[in-house]
Amino acid sequence: xxxxxxxxxxVLGYASIKFRVEGNxxxxxxxxxxxxxxCGQCGFAGCxxxxxxxxxxxxxxxxxxxxxxxxxxxxxxxxxxxxxxVGGEEDFDHKPKMVAFIDENTCIGCTACIKxxxxxxxxxxxxxMHTILADPCTGCELCIPACPVDCITMIPVKENVTTWKRQFxxxxxxxxx
Amino acid sequence: MRTLHKFHGxxxxxxxxxxxxxxxxxxxxxxxxxxxxxxxxxxxxxTPIVKVGDHVLKGQMIGAADDxxxxxxxxxxxxxxxxxxxxxxxxxxxxxxxxxxxxSDGDERWIERQPLDYRTxxxxxxxxxxxxxxxxxxxxxxxxxxxxLSPGQQKIKTLILNGAECEPWITSDDLLMRERAAEIxxxxxxxxxxxxxxxxxxxxxxxxxxxxxxxxxxxxxxGFEVVTVPVLYPSGGEKQxxxxxxxxxxxxxxxxxxxxxxxxxxxxxxxxxxAVDHGEPVISRIVTxxxxxxxxxxxxxxxxxxxxxxxxxxGGARPDTSHYLIGGPMMGFGLNNLDAPLTKATNCLIxxxxxxxxxxxxxxxxxxxxxxxxxxxxxxxxxxxxWFSQSKNFDKARAYNLFDCIECGCCDYVCPSHIPxxxxxxxxxxxxxxQDREIMAAEQAKQRFEFKQMREKRERAExxxxxxxxxxxxxxxxxxxxxxxxxxxxxxxxxxxxxRAKxxxxxxxxxxxxxxxPSPTRGEGANEKGACFDLPxxxxxxAPENNTEPS
Numbered sequence: 001x002x003x004x005x006x007x008x009x010x011v012l013g014y015a016s017i018k019f020r021v022e023g024n025x026x027x028x029x030x031x032x033x034x035x036x037x038x039c040g041q042c043g044f045a046g047c048x049x050x051x052x053x054x055x056x057x058x059x060x061x062x063x064x065x066x067x068x069x070x071x072x073x074x075x076x077x078x079x080x081x082x083x084x085x086v087g088g089e090e091d092f093d094h095k096p097k098m099v100a101f102i103d104e105n106t107c108i109g110c111t112a113c114i115k116x117x118x119x120x121x122x123x124x125x126x127x128x129m130h131t132i133l134a135d136p137c138t139g140c141e142l143c144i145p146a147c148p149v150d151c152i153t154m155i156p157v158k159e160n161v162t163t164w165k166r167q168f169x170x171x172x173x174x175x176x177x
Numbered sequence: 178m179r180t181l182h183k184f185h186g187x188x189x190x191x192x193x194x195x196x197x198x199x200x201x202x203x204x205x206x207x208x209x210x211x212x213x214x215x216x217x218x219x220x221x222x223x224t225p226i227v228k229v230g231d232h233v234l235k236g237q238m239i240g241a242a243d244d245x246x247x248x249x250x251x252x253x254x255x256x257x258x259x260x261x262x263x264x265x266x267x268x269x270x271x272x273x274x275x276x277x278x279x280x281s282d283g284d285e286r287w288i289e290r291q292p293l294d295y296r297t298x299x300x301x302x303x304x305x306x307x308x309x310x311x312x313x314x315x316x317x318x319x320x321x322x323x324x325x326l327s328p329g330q331q332k333i334k335t336l337i338l339n340g341a342e343c344e345p346w347i348t349s350d351d352l353l354m355r356e357r358a359a360e361i362x363x364x365x366x367x368x369x370x371x372x373x374x375x376x377x378x379x380x381x382x383x384x385x386x387x388x389x390x391x392x393x394x395x396x397x398x399x400g401f402e403v404v405t406v407p408v409l410y411p412s413g414g415e416k417q418x419x420x421x422x423x424x425x426x427x428x429x430x431x432x433x434x435x436x437x438x439x440x441x442x443x444x445x446x447x448x449x450x451x452a453v454d455h456g457e458p459v460i461s462r463i464v465t466x467x468x469x470x471x472x473x474x475x476x477x478x479x480x481x482x483x484x485x486x487x488x489x490x491x492g493g494a495r496p497d498t499s500h501y502l503i504g505g506p507m508m509g510f511g512l513n514n515l516d517a518p519l520t521k522a523t524n525c526l527i528x529x530x531x532x533x534x535x536x537x538x539x540x541x542x543x544x545x546x547x548x549x550x551x552x553x554x555x556x557x558x559x560x561x562x563x564w565f566s567q568s569k570n571f572d573k574a575r576a577y578n579l580f581d582c583i584e585c586g587c588c589d590y591v592c593p594s595h596i597p598x599x600x601x602x603x604x605x606x607x608x609x610x611x612q613d614r615e616i617m618a619a620e621q622a623k624q625r626f627e628f629k630q631m632r633e634k635r636e637r638a639e640x641x642x643x644x645x646x647x648x649x650x651x652x653x654x655x656x657x658x659x660x661x662x663x664x665x666x667x668x669x670x671x672x673x674x675x676x677r678a679k680x681x682x683x684x685x686x687x688x689x690x691x692x693x694x695p696s697p698t699r700g701e702g703a704n705e706k707g708a709c710f711d712l713p714x715x716x717x718x719x720a721p722e723n724n725t726e727p728s
Binding site for chain 1: 542597600601615621
């Protein structure tokens with residue numbers, strides 16, 4: 001019996017070293033739900049730190065502004081906590097997708113926005129005009145306060161044939177009596 | 178006689194084919210202005226390769242296929258490019274898209290047309306010809322044909338030509354088969370040469386006896402078999418026709434090549450023949466103009482012809498016309514702008530009036546009668562899918578195989594409560610596609626963010642290493658040559674500047690003790706030099722830290 005206990009103990013001890021899980025696997029799951037805008041609107045320096053805080057129970061689930069209530073709902077489901085609406089608004093839906101736009105006549109080429117862009121979506125060089133790559137831009141708005149001449153504005157992304165989304169069908173119901 | 182199989186469900190809507198099939202195909206006159214959309218196929222849109230003001234010839238490529246899943250577009254006539262801009266196109270969203278506008282010069286001058294002998298040419302050269310001639314599936318999905326005819330390692334046993342044309346009102350394939358059967362068969366030979374199938378079947382619904390007779394005559398001594406299938410909507414659906422002819426079912430989420438079958442439209446075969454044997458790209462198509470028009474007929478019209486002109490050719494719409502449909506009444510979509518041009522996918526234009534298409538009565542709640550499930554040709558449960566789509570339970574809708582739905586409209590047709598089921602399925606599919614796109618975008622943003630962090634870390638490390646190297650080199654130089662006159666002079670100059678600054682500061686403090694002056698060393702130009710000389714010592718002060726770290 002003692003021998004068996006020793007053997008099983010050795011097996012368990014070996015398994016705990018061999019199959020050790022690196023880090024908290026919950027962080028990965030939380031991070032997969034977040035929209036990865038890296039905007040810092042949650043109060044953390046990016047999506048990963050927020051995911052770590054949520055997984056550790058140090059942050060609320062309703063702090064992701066770009067993700068809106070949809071993300072909050074998914075987080076509530078994943079963590080088994082009660083859903084809390086973002087900003088306390090039940091119908092808070094995430095803002096329409098925006099991209100930053102640089103007014104090229106005003107831009108002085110200071111590269112301040114390039115340094116703060118978390119996804120390298122701004123191209124340009126010192127004293128040369130900068131421009132935004134609309135496709136990788138996540139609309140995080142971090143470049144707006146960085147610009148010393150206020151030449152960056154956010155513009156909503158227009159729907160086109162490929163990004164077009166169908167509306168929820170609304171149909172007339174027959175009146176009864 | 179071949180044994181036919183039955184697919185599940187199906188309906189028998191009134192077919193309304195005779196309205197437009199009585200008259201032969203008429204050639205539409207050359208319009209003044211042609212609007213050619215660059216996105217006329219599934220996949221990457223073509224890239225414009227002409228400029229505004231260029232003169233182009235009929236059949237000249239104006240949009241090139243960049244990607245593998247893409248196809249070229251061509252000038253339908255000779256003329257001047259007047260605009261490359263966003264213009265109305267026939268699309269369910271009614272959103273405009275990028276188009277090239279050509280003002281015709283009336284000469285109809287062709288490019289040099291070079292036939293290609295597919296029997297001796299390399300199969301890849303034939304496929305490249307198909308891509309550059311803009312050949313896409315004309316059955317409705319407009320999938321690039323060269324991609325379809327590249328099945329890779331899969332062995333194709335059966336090649337099926339789809340001439341079923343089951344959708345009501347549409348007769349464009351019927352008329353094409355009646356009048357140009359020999360050319361279609363020539364195109365089928367090219368397909369058969371490329372994929373080497375064991376058998377070639379041509380499926381035609383039995384409400385087209387003239388087309389069946391014409392195709393049978395053209396297929397003599399070719400080994401191709403014309404198979405008559407009974408009328409049952411949607412027998413022209415790819416998977417339904419395969420089931421009927423071969424008894425095989427395409428597994429959910431897989432493609433037809435996985436079961437060794439390839440299915441193509443007869444109109445596609447015709448355009449392949451024109452492209453390979455005559456060197457003519459796809460610049461026109463047969464389109465049925467029917468419904469509430471005075472003289473319904475099929476026209477062979479140039480791609481880019483404004484649809485309003487086609488309505489005029491068919492005698493114009495009667496006054497009670499409410500709107501127009503692209504495609505048939507079961508699967509088509511509404512068109513709100515007759516300026517939109519004819520595209521490769523436009524097989525039919527229907528003028529709608531309340532008399533011909535009575536509006537649906539108001540809907541009533543779902544009573545779970547499952548008539549839709551009995552009618553569904555894909556063996557789905559539309560009543561469940563409706564429930565999940567309405568409550569935006571998309572994961573569940575996907576689990577119930579929403580993406581196997583071909584949007585044929587059989588469930589709408591039989592629903593006793595008149596619920597617009599297909600609208601809900603389209604909505605749910607669109608939402609799921611958007612969610613998938615967002616997940617992809619988030620993944621891309623994450624990768625770019627992590628790469629930027631990695632790069633910044635690397636840059637910091639590189640900068641520190643460079644700085645350490647520079648200081649070490651300077652020190653080594655100073656040690657090797659202690660009484661270098663240049664270095665000594667520099668050191669003395671720095672010392673002198675520091676002394677001067679100190680003296681000036683003391684003087685300023687002594688003279689103006691009450692008023693706090695902003696650091697005087699900055700304001701005066703003479704001291705700028707001193708500020709410059711201040712830099713090396715500050716560098717030196719940070720450098721030792723870096724030096725000591727590794728040791």
